[in-house]
Amino acid sequence: MDNILSVKDLKIDVISERGVVHAVRGVTFDLRQTEIHGFVGESGCGKTMTAKSILRLHDEEKSLSSGEILYNGMDILSLKKKELREIRGSEIAMIFQDPMQSLNPLLTIGEQITEMLRFHEKLNKKDAYIKAISLLEDVGIKPAKSRFKQYPFEFSGGMLQRIMIAIAISCDPKILIADEPTTALDVTIQAQILQLLKKLNKEKGMTIYIITHNFGVVAEICDRVSVMYAGKIVETGDVGQIFKNPCHPYTKSLLESIPKSGYHGQTLQSIPGSPPQLFEEMTGCPFAPRCSYANKLCYEKEPLAAESEKDHFYTCHYNL
Amino acid sequence: MTIDTTSKRKKMGGLLTAPAVVTASILAIIIIAAVVAPLIVPYNPDKLNLYESLMKPSAAHLFGTDKSGRDILSRIIFGARTTLLSSMGVVLISMIVGIPLGLISGYFGGKIDSFIMRLWDIILAFPSLLLAFIFVAAFGKGLVNAILAIGIVFIPMISRLTRSLTLTEKNKLYVQSAKSIGYSNTRILFRHILPNCVPTLITEITLDLGYAILDLAALNFIGLGVQPPIADWGAMMQEGLVYLSTNPLISLVPGIAIVLTVVSLNVLSDSIQAYLDPSQRKLPPIKKLKKQMVGELIG
Numbered sequence: 077m078d079n080i081l082s083v084k085d086l087k088i089d090v091i092s093e094r095g096v097v098h099a100v101r102g103v104t105f106d107l108r109q110t111e112i113h114g115f116v117g118e119s120g121c122g123k124t125m126t127a128k129s130i131l132r133l134h135d136e137e138k139s140l141s142s143g144e145i146l147y148n149g150m151d152i153l154s155l156k157k158k159e160l161r162e163i164r165g166s167e168i169a170m171i172f173q174d175p176m177q178s179l180n181p182l183l184t185i186g187e188q189i190t191e192m193l194r195f196h197e198k199l200n201k202k203d204a205y206i207k208a209i210s211l212l213e214d215v216g217i218k219p220a221k222s223r224f225k226q227y228p229f230e231f232s233g234g235m236l237q238r239i240m241i242a243i244a245i246s247c248d249p250k251i252l253i254a255d256e257p258t259t260a261l262d263v264t265i266q267a268q269i270l271q272l273l274k275k276l277n278k279e280k281g282m283t284i285y286i287i288t289h290n291f292g293v294v295a296e297i298c299d300r301v302s303v304m305y306a307g308k309i310v311e312t313g314d315v316g317q318i319f320k321n322p323c324h325p326y327t328k329s330l331l332e333s334i335p336k337s338g339y340h341g342q343t344l345q346s347i348p349g350s351p352p353q354l355f356e357e358m359t360g361c362p363f364a365p366r367c368s369y370a371n372k373l374c375y376e377k378e379p380l381a382a383e384s385e386k387d388h389f390y391t392c393h394y395n396l
Numbered sequence: 397m398t399i400d401t402t403s404k405r406k407k408m409g410g411l412l413t414a415p416a417v418v419t420a421s422i423l424a425i426i427i428i429a430a431v432v433a434p435l436i437v438p439y440n441p442d443k444l445n446l447y448e449s450l451m452k453p454s455a456a457h458l459f460g461t462d463k464s465g466r467d468i469l470s471r472i473i474f475g476a477r478t479t480l481l482s483s484m485g486v487v488l489i490s491m492i493v494g495i496p497l498g499l500i501s502g503y504f505g506g507k508i509d510s511f512i513m514r515l516w517d518i519i520l521a522f523p524s525l526l527l528a529f530i531f532v533a534a535f536g537k538g539l540v541n542a543i544l545a546i547g548i549v550f551i552p553m554i555s556r557l558t559r560s561l562t563l564t565e566k567n568k569l570y571v572q573s574a575k576s577i578g579y580s581n582t583r584i585l586f587r588h589i590l591p592n593c594v595p596t597l598i599t600e601i602t603l604d605l606g607y608a609i610l611d612l613a614a615l616n617f618i619g620l621g622v623q624p625p626i627a628d629w630g631a632m633m634q635e636g637l638v639y640l641s642t643n644p645l646i647s648l649v650p651g652i653a654i655v656l657t658v659v660s661l662n663v664l665s666d667s668i669q670a671y672l673d674p675s676q677r678k679l680p681p682i683k684k685l686k687k688q689m690v691g692e693l694i695g
Contacts (some may be wrong), residue, residue: 129578137506171574182591182674191587192577227674235612243577362522 080283081107081130081168086143088134098354099125104142112277112284114294114315116330117304117350123287126304127253129153130285131164147184147251162172166196169244170253174260175236179228185212185239186224187255189246196247201257211242215272234265237270245276252276254286258293270297291334294321301341303327306352306362313388323382323390325367361392369394416667419660426657430476439467441474449564450643459576459649462635466625468649475627476683480657481545482621482628483608489547489602490554495597496552498558503566516552524549525614525649532620542621546611550604557600561593595669602665606658629654 088100100122107113115123128134130145132152145152152163163317172178179188189211190204199207206225212220214239228236237257244252250299254273258266276282288294293358294301294315301318303326305309322328326347349366352358361367364374379393429436445465454578459468483505501509517619524546531545565571566589581605613630615621618691622628629650 133572133576161578161580164576165579170573170576172573174569178573180574180588180592181568182672183588195577195579195583229675240573243573343566 078109079106080109080147082144082146083130084127084144084146084298086126086129087139087144088122088129088139088141088275090135090139092127092138095355098357099139099307100129101358103304103307103309105302105309105312107285108300110277110281110298112274112286112297114301114362115285115287116289116291116296116301117295117305120351120354122307123304124255125307127255127285127287130251130253130394131168131170131313132160133170140200142289149157153203162391165192165244165249166247167249168251168253169247169249171237171240171244171257173256175240176228176260177235178238178240181228184225184227185231189239189243192243192246207246208242208319212239212244214245215239215242216268217242232265233261234268237265237269241272245282247281248280249282251283252284254284256287256289258290265292267296273297286372291331303330306358307354308362308391310363310392311388311390311392313385317385320390321384323384323388323395324363324392325369326363327390329366403634411667411671415663419667420661422656423443423664424651426476427480429473430480433473433477437467437470437473439470441466441470441627450639450646451694453645460643460645461637462632462646466631468646471627471632472629472649472653475629475632476653478539478622478626479609479612479629479654482539482612483605485543486547486550486608486659487546487604490550490604491601494551494553494555495558495590498555499590499593501555502559502562503581503585503589509559512554512555516555519549520552528611528615529620532615537585537620537623539622539626542612542615546608546615549611550608554597554600554604555626558593558597561596562589565589565592598665598672599662600671602658602661605661606654609654609658 083103086100086103087098090097090099103122103126105113111396115126117123125134128150129141132155133158133283134141143153147163147168150159152160155163179185183191186205186208190201193204193207194201197204209220209224212224213269217223217235217238222287223231231239241257252273257273258269261269261279270293273284273286277284277297282307282335286293286298298315300314302309303318303324305326311318311322311327318327319331322331329345329347333347347366352362353367358378360375360377361370361379364370367374372395377393379391381389381391382395383389384395443466448457448461448465449463451457451461451465453511457467457469459472460508461467462471492556497512501512522530527549528542528545531548532541535541535544543617570583573587574588579588609630612621613628613633615635616631622631624631632650633647633654636650637641640644
């Protein structure tokens with residue numbers, strides 16, 4: 077399969093009041109055509125920052141970035157503002173964690189969908205209306221015609237996330253970035269939204285970059301997974317490989333800390349300690365202080381990527 | 397719940413509450429009176445008649461006469477013209493300049509923000525009336541210059557308010573998602589952020605209208621604004637101060653006119669504010685809803 081987007085050695089430093097935060101510290105990955113690629117990791121490990129930088133939505137005045145994000149042979153990080161605006165929405169679209177906040181409260185959902193269509197596809201009012209209605213039906217908003225005229229507050233969270241998806245896919249983007257699309261929703265709705273994403277992926281051949289901290293979501297829809305820790309990808313591979321044969325101790329502990337049914341009276345597994353502060357440059361493996369296998373080498377030398385089986389990479393000194 | 401939003405009448409229904417209707421009619425009466433003033437006034441408002449000065453209210457002069465024997469009712473009606481037009485002019489100037497600059501400085505931040513805000517700081521550093529004096533002194537006295545002067549004095553307030561509203565709005569997720577869709581900054585500013593600031597801005601604007609009437613009156617009092625014998629509520633109030641103990645109506649009537657206008661504007665702006673919020677607009681009146689619910693429970 078071809079790569080549709082490749083990120084090479086992406087580094088983002090954010091300037092904050094407490095100093096420079098190295099939020100993303102050299103991320104390299106490829107998005108393949110029509111795959112669903114999951115990004116997993118604890119809060120603050122750079123998942124969202126990486127996703128935002130693909131659309132260059134990170135605060136550019138307060139951050140420095142280096143590396144390359146190649147899309148169609150163009151480096152997104154060095155595009156002009158106008159070229160960037162043409163990519164945003166029509167080539168790469170994004171949906172956010174909290175659908176309740178992601179829509180303008182003063183415009184009807186119909187106005188917001190048609191605005192997008194008229195802006196990017198230059199449709200006239202009538203065509204935009206027809207397309208918007210069919211989009212709403214596609215994502216399961218029924219009856220689309222009467223709901224078209226309603227305001228965001230008249231919808232539930234799950235419905236709003238469907239509408240966000242409808243807006244995001246309205247211009248047939250090649251890549252859809254979903255930043256924890258189901259975190260704010262309850263479990264039954266979560267499953268419906270995931271099914272919807274999967275359907276889009278199958279029917280329209282859309283590549284999906286999905287951020288989550290839930291391995292259940294990964295198992296349900298993803299083709300490949302990248303596990304992130306402290307601004308780096310520590311392990312990448314097919315979903316089957318990762319679940320069957322996790323090679324990085326962090327992935328292992330994450331998998332172990334998923335609560336399992338059928339084991340009464342056992343304490344929940346967790347990873348001791350918390351992710352490192354990303355203020356200073358780190359020597360050695362960033363996970364070493366929390367790793368039960370760590371030894372002297374881990375604290376002194378940063379591990380390089382190793383391949384355990386085909387397309388399955390991990391960054392650890394030891395093959396566990 | 398099915399809502400038929402296609403019918404315009406139903407859409408307007410949310411705006412037609414009792415306070416809104418009452419205040420809107422008061423304002424309508426004042427505005428219509430001001431427009432057709434020459435047709436309805438009983439006397440020429442500027443005609444001096446020293447034989448009839450400082451008269452008490454009577455059938456001939458409903459509110460009495462002032463020190464020069466001019467009919468107060470006629471002057472109130474004519475005064476509405478200058479007062480309303482000039483205060484609206486003041487607010488309009490401050491809005492046209494203040495709101496876009498406030499949006500820009502809040503949204504873009506950085507150097508533009510510092511530049512615009514320091515500009516307003518300079519204006520705010522002077523007492524507002526002093527600044528108006530300087531302006532009038534430089535460009536000559538008269539109503540137009542007084543409006544310009546006070547309009548400029550009012551810019552920083554509305555501009556800073558717009559800026560702070562923009563600052564809270566721009567960090568909301570819907571602005572982020574508008575950016576991710578690829579909308580231009582102009583579109584995000586004027587179609588997405590500005591409408592969300594309007595409810596608060598309307599309140600500020602109606603308050604400003606009241607302040608503008610008062611500030612203009614102060615300028616008129618020292619003779620820098622409206623030139624006699626033009627009638628103006630603020631000027632009339634100041635003229636009557638001397639006779640407050642003997643003939644209070646000279647000040648009281650224009651005072652009441654100002655209060656009535658400003659209060660009506662505020663109440664009306666509250667109703668408009670509620671109407672602009674779709675989640676409030678679509679709610680049927682609570683009382684009706686309760687009645688309906690009781691009916692359903694009993695039935």
